[in-house]
Amino acid sequence: MADSERLSAPGCWAACTNFWRTPKGILLFAEIILCLVILICFSASTSAYSSLSVVEMILAAIFFVIYMCDLHTKIQIINWPWSDFFRTLIAAILYLITSIVVLVHKGDHSKIIAGVLGLIAMCLFGFDAYYTFPLRQQRHTAAPTDPADGPV
Secondary structure, eight states: OHHHHHHHHHHHHHHHHGGGGSHHHHHHHHHHHHHHHHHHHHHHHOSSSHHHHHHHHHHHHHHHHHHHTTTTTTOOSSOHHHHHHHHHHHHHHHHHHHHHHHHHSOOOHHHHHHHHHHHHHHHHHHHHHHHTOHHHHOOOOOOOOOGGGSOO
16 A cells, blocks of 8 residues: 555646746746745845735745645636736735835845845746736737638
């Protein structure tokens, strides 16, 4: 019985880790790491702006787990592409506002680094919003035409 569990575990693990190699998995992982670095920089200078990084890191981790475990196909009451699009769009806008505010007020080096990394995060979240835009992913096929339908 232990052998059958051990043999089924790599298949399950491989199914979960295949998401890491996709472009969406790489984007979500990069968002988590960048939010963590921004959180560390803000914590070193001031904790006033760190809540944005915490919230976005948690939301990115939740979406990472949902997509990695293929839960978005099992929980269909939520429209996951639109939820992910609005999450990334709002994050990009909030990081832009926060970074501008941080960079306008002069502070120590860690605050300036956090502001610059916030602008990079804004670009990353903006690209993710473009990449996950649900209407962009819908592919339309050409309507079939039959030459016998009309005059040639």
